[in-house]
Amino acid sequence: MPTVPTAEEILDRSFRRAAKKMAEKSNKERANTDFVRAVGAAVHDRLVYIIRGFPEFENLPPFYREMTDILFGIEKIKQSLGAVGWAAKHTKMVGNQLVLQSRKAEDTLVVRKRAVARLASMVHQIDKDLRFLNEVRNVLRKLPNIEDTFTIVIAGYPNVGKSSFIRKVSSAEPEVASYPFTTKGIIVGHRVMGREKIQFVDTPGILDRPAEERNAIERQALSAMMNVANVILFILDPSEHCGYQMDVQLRLLEEVKGMVQVPVIVAANKSDLTTADGYLSMSTQAGVGVEEVLATILTHKPEQVEKKRERSADIRSPLPTKPEEVVMEVNADNPEGGRRKRPKKPRKPRTIVPDETS
Template identity: 45%
Template sequence: MIFEKINTVPTADELLDKSFRRATRAMSGKTISGRKTAIEANESMMLTAANILTDNLKNIVRRFPTFENLQPFYYELADVMVGVDDMRKSLSRLDWASAKIHEIAREYVGKIRKSRDPPLVRKQCFGRVSSIIYSIEKDLLFLNEARNKLRKLPSVHDEPTIVVAGYPNIGKSSFVTKVTGATPEIAPYPFTTKGVSIGHFFVGNDRYQVLDTPGLLDRPMSDRNEIELQAITALKNLDAVVLFIIDATETCGYEVEDQKRMLEEVRSEFKLPVLVVANKADLPQFMELDFVDMKMSTATNEGVSEVTSTLIEMVKKEIEEKERIKAEKVEKIGTDDL
């Protein structure tokens, strides 16, 4: 997973404590017998502290991904959850702080070699360095919070994908569990799926991934919360087919007409192949609907395997179509070069 290599981002106090402890250790055991040794000892402390800080700041920046190279799926999820521009700004400030601390250390090396009071110069240097670190304290805290959120994202692969969508409490998580053996949290209240979760299943040697999206509500994009935006991101940025589940009993708390409007919004917004399946066929309240393609019951397994087989065929057709379009583009480029 791309965000797993991001270590905990230390606080300003933790960075300074670490650097000053190492600086003190660098001086311990040395005998200061005159001005020359005093200069050398205090210079060593300054450079050690500065190197620890610059190295730690550079490592924080290095471990965050280059956002331009992220898959669109991850880029938009990161943008929804923490804000890519905000992360860029904070990482840029850490870069600035690292360079500034290096510059200050070199400046004070020159000063300390001319000084009659090396410890005073070293303390002045530490004071300026501390001010730099405290000036990026909010950035360090923000980046650590971002790191904690991003590490929880699912690992999505470039492979055949089925996105499960629909209102809350209509059986999305149950379907994923039945098909993949994954066990996302299931509870009888809205938004039980706290983010995009993922499961896998095999057909022969081919692996398929199934994304269980949070509940999508029928309201304008601008009114959606973070969880709903994650679901939309999954739909927009994956080469996938969509299983849109309808609760044909309305026991989820939403009328069929509301669910149908949400279906039309998904179709118009994302331009992906959609299989519409009515769930809860085992219940007496189940209604036959003319706009659905299939029916099933995730409670009894009725129709689940048939729905899965249909989705697999849709995925295969989607892949074949993309390969055809890709081949046509390659052929056209070759023709144009003649």
């Protein structure tokens, strides 16, 4: 998404663009008229560019759609985009109207000043919307890159070996991305297996403490993260070197099981220090048992991929078969949304008259 300029920045840029065109005119009256038209067109074009820089929220993957709604409210974003669409439509309209007035006026400079004042007033009316949309843009562009592929979300208390597990199983160095709900970075790792990619996600500050320690927004963020999980890997530390007693870890495990509708695989880490009966055993430090844990997780892959496909089919909105059949336009009359889809009119078939001389 491109940077969303303020009202003043849009006007400054539009005036400079119009002034260049005005400098090319030798006729002063014509120059003033063209200046008004150019300012209106420049403001319109910039506002339309801002609207088109935002995604169609209904078509976003569930994780990004929920995160956007949690952080800002999708309806609020749509209202601001609708306000920008309104301004785009009316700045061009006002510019054209004042051009017609200037042609009949004795003093086109007066009309030009009046036009500039009206256009500036309209753009300043949406300055709060522009600043809000730029804030949205700055946060959304920093969200972690969660791909739409088979995803294993890692849970467990801090220092149990979650990030170590991801580093052991990932094909490359895991990415540490910013996350709006924690000062720590979300860790995302990938492993390529044949033609497929497996994704591992650790969310510090979200799945590493009980519900009573999470605020309302963190609980919503947890719900969004659960939407991307095909399997949960919950890691225990029976040695308790992580700083949390085993009974506390097990209570968090039961809580996580109650929150999700996907398989929860439990693995006891630090097997080189101690063991825990009844759980898969591994040592991320020594690299022992890690691949066996991953193999157990992947036994759930076919079933979970099919379930995810069914869920996606239930919520997927119908889309046109050919992208070129849809034209995006500013929906300036609808304050609830910034854009709408309008099908192109079919072309009339061309009539071919046969050559009678042949």
